Amino acid sequence: MKNNCFHREIILVLVLSLGCLLNLKAQQVDTLYIDSSFKKANLIEYSKINGSQPNNKYNYFYFSFKNELNSIDFNIKNLNDKPQNLLLEFSNALIKEISLLKFENGAFIEQNTTGIDYSISNKPIKHRLFAFKIRLQPLETGSYKLNLKKEKGKPLVTSVLIKSESLFNSQSSIQLILLGLYYGISLLSVCFSLFVFYILRNSSYLIYAIYIVFLGLFISSYTGLFSQLFLDESDLFNKYKHYVLFSEISLLLFVVFSQKILEAKTYMPNLKKVIDVLLIILISIRVLIHFFFTDFFEHYVSVFMNLWYSVFLTMVVLITIQIVLYFKTNFKRSSLFTIAYVFMISGVCLTILYHGYGLVNTIFYGLPFIFYSSFLEILFLTFTVILMVKDIYDDRNALSKKLVFEEKKNLYYFIKGEDQERKRISRELHDNIGSKLSYLKRFVEDNIENEAVNDAIDNICNDVRNLSHEISPSDLKLVGFKNAVSDLTTNLSSKTSLNVDFKNYQFPSKLSENTELQLYRVIQEVLNNILKHADAQHIDVQLIGHDDYATLTIEDDGRGFNIKTQEKGLGLKNIASRIQQIGGKLEIDSKINSGTSILITIPI
Amino acid sequence: MDNPPKKILICEDHQIVIDGLISIFNNQPDYNVLDFVKDGNKVLSTIKAKNPDILLLDLNLPNKNGLDILKDIKLHHPQIKVIVLTMYNKENIVKKVKQYNGDGFLLKNCSTEDLLRALDSVCESKIFYLGKGIKNDVVETDGFLEKIRITRREKEIISELMKGNNVPQIAKNLFISSHTVETHKKNIFKKLDIHNSIDLIKLVNEKQLFS
Numbered sequence: 001m002k003n004n005c006f007h008r009e010i011i012l013v014l015v016l017s018l019g020c021l022l023n024l025k026a027q028q029v030d031t032l033y034i035d036s037s038f039k040k041a042n043l044i045e046y047s048k049i050n051g052s053q054p055n056n057k058y059n060y061f062y063f064s065f066k067n068e069l070n071s072i073d074f075n076i077k078n079l080n081d082k083p084q085n086l087l088l089e090f091s092n093a094l095i096k097e098i099s100l101l102k103f104e105n106g107a108f109i110e111q112n113t114t115g116i117d118y119s120i121s122n123k124p125i126k127h128r129l130f131a132f133k134i135r136l137q138p139l140e141t142g143s144y145k146l147n148l149k150k151e152k153g154k155p156l157v158t159s160v161l162i163k164s165e166s167l168f169n170s171q172s173s174i175q176l177i178l179l180g181l182y183y184g185i186s187l188l189s190v191c192f193s194l195f196v197f198y199i200l201r202n203s204s205y206l207i208y209a210i211y212i213v214f215l216g217l218f219i220s221s222y223t224g225l226f227s228q229l230f231l232d233e234s235d236l237f238n239k240y241k242h243y244v245l246f247s248e249i250s251l252l253l254f255v256v257f258s259q260k261i262l263e264a265k266t267y268m269p270n271l272k273k274v275i276d277v278l279l280i281i282l283i284s285i286r287v288l289i290h291f292f293f294t295d296f297f298e299h300y301v302s303v304f305m306n307l308w309y310s311v312f313l314t315m316v317v318l319i320t321i322q323i324v325l326y327f328k329t330n331f332k333r334s335s336l337f338t339i340a341y342v343f344m345i346s347g348v349c350l351t352i353l354y355h356g357y358g359l360v361n362t363i364f365y366g367l368p369f370i371f372y373s374s375f376l377e378i379l380f381l382t383f384t385v386i387l388m389v390k391d392i393y394d395d396r397n398a399l400s401k402k403l404v405f406e407e408k409k410n411l412y413y414f415i416k417g418e419d420q421e422r423k424r425i426s427r428e429l430h431d432n433i434g435s436k437l438s439y440l441k442r443f444v445e446d447n448i449e450n451e452a453v454n455d456a457i458d459n460i461c462n463d464v465r466n467l468s469h470e471i472s473p474s475d476l477k478l479v480g481f482k483n484a485v486s487d488l489t490t491n492l493s494s495k496t497s498l499n500v501d502f503k504n505y506q507f508p509s510k511l512s513e514n515t516e517l518q519l520y521r522v523i524q525e526v527l528n529n530i531l532k533h534a535d536a537q538h539i540d541v542q543l544i545g546h547d548d549y550a551t552l553t554i555e556d557d558g559r560g561f562n563i564k565t566q567e568k569g570l571g572l573k574n575i576a577s578r579i580q581q582i583g584g585k586l587e588i589d590s591k592i593n594s595g596t597s598i599l600i601t602i603p604i
Numbered sequence: 605m606d607n608p609p610k611k612i613l614i615c616e617d618h619q620i621v622i623d624g625l626i627s628i629f630n631n632q633p634d635y636n637v638l639d640f641v642k643d644g645n646k647v648l649s650t651i652k653a654k655n656p657d658i659l660l661l662d663l664n665l666p667n668k669n670g671l672d673i674l675k676d677i678k679l680h681h682p683q684i685k686v687i688v689l690t691m692y693n694k695e696n697i698v699k700k701v702k703q704y705n706g707d708g709f710l711l712k713n714c715s716t717e718d719l720l721r722a723l724d725s726v727c728e729s730k731i732f733y734l735g736k737g738i739k740n741d742v743v744e745t746d747g748f749l750e751k752i753r754i755t756r757r758e759k760e761i762i763s764e765l766m767k768g769n770n771v772p773q774i775a776k777n778l779f780i781s782s783h784t785v786e787t788h789k790k791n792i793f794k795k796l797d798i799h800n801s802i803d804l805i806k807l808v809n810e811k812q813l814f815s
Binding site: 427430431432434435436437438439441442443445446457458461465475477478479480483501503505506540542544545546551553555557585587589591595597599601 | 616617618620621623624628663664669670671691692693694696697700711712713714715716752753755756757778779780781783784787788790791794795
């Protein structure tokens, strides 16, 4: 059997090529022979179209703008001694009316009639595309006729395949998996862009989400899924019209979204205006043709469709120019968008060439090229959107980094200014007011000789001196850092109920003046904080010198705090900034109800 | 009076103090105020020009620290008597003035009597004159004479070390960073003058550090 079949094919090829060479007019159409190994065949090779031989060089049927009713005749012979079940599948899901007739008892008898003007229940089998069952008895030769009715004035393109039942089933399920994958990715992209829209409140992402939804609807109506799933028994809505509507809305959304992505409003406002006008022209032509002036346009469909195609092409060129211009602004986004755009445009252009002029075949593995191209388009557009979001977050991060840096810088200058001002006031108190008080005291002593006034002035002298010292340790170099810290702790112990214990273990004496001043102010600040917030009884302040670094430890037995949840107050930021300024390291370790330990390490 | 009056140079940046001092010395035949200097940097040059016997020196002069001025004077003009006249009543400053061979230490709010006594004293003897009411019991806080005090956090770390735990384990147990533990550990070793955990265990057992 197989050998027979092989021979038959060789002979067929020879005859065909010979026919082509000699330009034979009397080309005989072959009968389709079916044996047990039969998988599929393209009907056009075995058919007569409208009663004459096909001179179609493509492997699909193309009926141009003019004629309305078309018929296809073919013969099939079953070589088997078993009955054969075959399926006749149309790749075009939007044919107005299809009838299958069989030659029986000297006349063609109608088997089934279906089409988009009929309800789904009229479909011979449940399938997204139109398909007919053909059953052949053992060794039977069947003569069939297909009558195709197309929309008035529009061309019709479809390939018709005859498949064995098993191949039909396996191919259908593979196609359904591919479609499922497409809608899975679409759904993810929609969810993602809606989420981004919710977070960022930028209409681009909402437009993108709606675009994917309508693109999905368009693909579903083009592949026949939509009418199978949603338009079950409804006759109210023409199934060809929803296809047109979805494609127009998708186109509109795509163009709007592309203008957003390319920031056309900012960078190329004039081009955007032209594109907007072209878009309105495109959509009005299509909507008018299909929804309002159907009868009038029917006579001039080819004219209007050609007009539509040329306007569309102009718009494609303009958007391409926009992309090229946008490369300068954002290379990465532009590149990704270009890839998506190329897929979209190639899908649409091939589909136009196929449906409008029958020039190229766009059906691969049972699904149209535009299905694959829009799949890849969505993939790359989603990448583009992800990149857009990343750009925004990068910008925000850079901004917040800058803010943190600015804040640190401001704090640094704030502290520096505060220190300078404190130093000035302290000096003023100590030197100027102190000196004047001394003079006053001596004057009172020598001239008035009043013990009480004298003591009062002495008291004021002491207060001024202490206050001056508290405000700023301007005399650290004179007094010595360790002595100053010792005085500070002693003072705190004597003034409050706190027990402050200061110890010094070989703390270096040769630290710079600034380091000593900052450390002193840190100790002051920490002790102040403990006094204000910690509710402590005992504080340890320890200075310890090592070979190449020194440490300052301040521990209290107060109520402690949670480092992770406690907001950094100005005091703590102040301390951190001072430590950073002298190149030290600050470690705070505190737990609720078990005190706080502050460990500062500074290089020597 | 057999001796000529002693020549005094006032190093002080507050006019009111200068005026007060001058008015005191106007009534004193033994002392004569040569001049006053307000800028720390000009003290030495004025000394060269005027050649005073006694210097009344404020420690807080603009541009140059009083202690540094004292050091320089005693280096180049050891014969000049220097009495420090300051607002600071601090033991260690007194100590430093002594160390740099100053001759006396007075508070600015001292009485006229105290001031004149100080001048007389430094002119007649080499004994350091300390004004009334000045603290002089210097407490040395440095070194290991000091009683060792272990803080609460350090005690926690010692007891962890005694259990034989290493730094990462201790950090985990005490919920602090390894670096913090390491620093505390080094501080403990430094304080106790030991070098490893074995010494620590010995020391704790011998001296019963926690008892």
